[in-house]
Amino acid sequence: MYLSQARANDPNRATATTPRAASAPRAGAARSRVPGTVLALGLVSLVTDASAEMITAMLPMYLMYGLGIGYLQLGALDSLYTGAGALFRIGGGYAADRFGHSKAVATSGYALSALTKLAFPVVGSAPAVATLVAADRIGKGIRTAPRDTLITAAVPETDLGRAFGVHRAMDTCGALLGPLLAFAVLAAVPGGYDTAFQVSFCLAAVGVVVMVAFVRRGPLPTPRDRSLGARARLTFLRTPSVRRCTVAAALLGLLTAGDMSFYIGLQHRLAVPAGALPLLPVFTAAVFMTVAVPIGILADRIGRWPLFLCGHLAALGAYLFLWAAPLTGWPAAGLALLLYGLFxxxxxxxxxxxxxxxxxxxxxxxxxxxxxxxxxxxxxxxALAFGALAAHGGPGTAFAVFGCTTAAAIAAARLIHRPGKEA
Structure with missing residues (x-):
């Protein structure tokens, strides 16, 4: 009797009424199989990313060689592509916490991105393309945090690295398939860009359907949790570890070249044929997809923050390699893309x-x-800074500057955020 009473009074013991216990399987079970929610979200991300990459894989070549824009303009568009939906992330995250509908908020983001695909066939200028890219990224911004919360709620804390690795691997599989699908469509229908846009929309629509039909909603908040105001929901910013992690992640993000500029710079520095430019993201995606799960498992074992910093060491290696350019051609490109995928x-x-x-x-x-x-x-x-550097000094200069400053940023991030240290 005393044992049963002690168990009942233990605050650390999960019960059937605890949201975490109701939504997450036991640790042993999680290691034997990946929860269905994670797999369903992975499938949604797979088809959505395939849809997006069908378009974005063609954009750098179209903009640089079709419309004749320069590095500075490409950097500006790259910056827009990266940051357009950033502020909407907070709005989407707050709405999901406030109303307890992470699934609904995430679904709205996927739906917005899908609808933008219908408009691409009717635009034909750089500003119009930029507007659609911004709308697509806003959709991504709205859905990202609620989606990651659904993943977090589906697994125990000890297996989060593995769960996110599985999801990101499936997501990246879509990034790999997207450019290949675009090439297949254009090969079957020469000049059929409208057809490619229609296929892209259909894939995005499938993602929305899967999200609605197969993804379980996360645990509902209590009435007391729902009543919390915006100020109360931001109290986590007072936690030193959260603040330091945010600052360190932002510092490292500031020294990350935009994808479009990275691939254009790689193509120029390593003398890769311009026609092969849309295929470069495929190599990065293949590396990402292959190693995401093992890296996630490794992160659970040795620590996620040290591995996060090691990832930026891979980016540092790619920047310095492209600056020095000791080799050219496909072997050199393969090495640079390997490092970028690991990053x-x-x-x-x-x-x-x-x-x-x-x-x-x-x-x-x-x-x-x-x-x-x-x-x-x-x-x-x-991305904007890299584009400006490449416009004035060439991509070699941009890679050199980013390589040197990334090394300093990694060292600073290691000092800024030390997991487990609150004071």
Whole structure:
């Protein structure tokens, strides 16, 4: 009797009425299989990313060689692509926490991105393309934090790295398939860009349907949790570990080159044929997809923050390699893309797996959105800075500057945020 009473009074013991216990399987079960919610969200991200990458894989070549824009303009568009939806992340995160409908908020973001695909066939200028890109990124901003909260609620804390690794691997599979689908469509229908846009919309629509039909909503907040105001939901910013992690992630984001500029710079520095430019993201995605799950498991074992910093060491290696350019052609490009893929695999989901346990459940989505927004806005500024450097000194200069400053930023981030140290 005394044993049963002690168990009942133990505050650390999960009960059937605890939201975390109701939404997450036991640790042992989680290691044997990935929860269905994570797999369903992975499938949604797979088809949505395939839809998006069908279009974005063609944009750098179209803008640079079709419309004749320069590095500065490309950097500006890259900055817009990266940062357009940043501020909407906080709004989406707050709405999900306030009303307890992470699934509904995430679904609205996926639906907005899907609708933008219908408008691409009727526009034909850089400003119009930029507007649609911004709308698509706003949809991404709205959905990202609620989606990551759904993943966090579906698994125990000890397996978050693995869960995010599985999701990001499926997401990146879509990034790999998107450019290939675009090439297949254009090969079957020469000049059929409208057809490619229609296929892109259909894929995005499938993602919305899967989201509605197969993704379970997260645990509902209590009436007391719903009544919390905006100020109360931001109290997590008073936690030193959260503040330091946010600052460090933003600092590293500031020294991240935009993807479009990175691939254009790689193509120029390593003498890769211009016609192969849309295929470069495929190599990065293949690396990401291959190593995301092993890296997530490794992060759970050795620590997520150290692995996050190691991911930026891979980016540092790519920048310095492209600055020195000791080799050219496809072998050199393969090495640079390998490093770039490792960078994304070790940073994207790993950061979310690291920060999620530091946040209170009542404002977890808002907290994830704040960290993502800080990082995304910093990356947008970094993309613009890289474009400006490349416009004035060439891509070699831009890679050199980013390589040297990234090394300093990694050292600073290691000092700024030390997991487990609150004072």
């Amino acid at each position: 994304y695999a070790a940073t994207d989901g790993v950061l979310m797996a690291h920060i999620a346990p530091l946040l209170p459940q009542t404002s977890r989505t808002t907290g994830l959105a704040v960290v993502q927004t800080a990082q995304t806005l910093a990356r947008a500024l970094g």
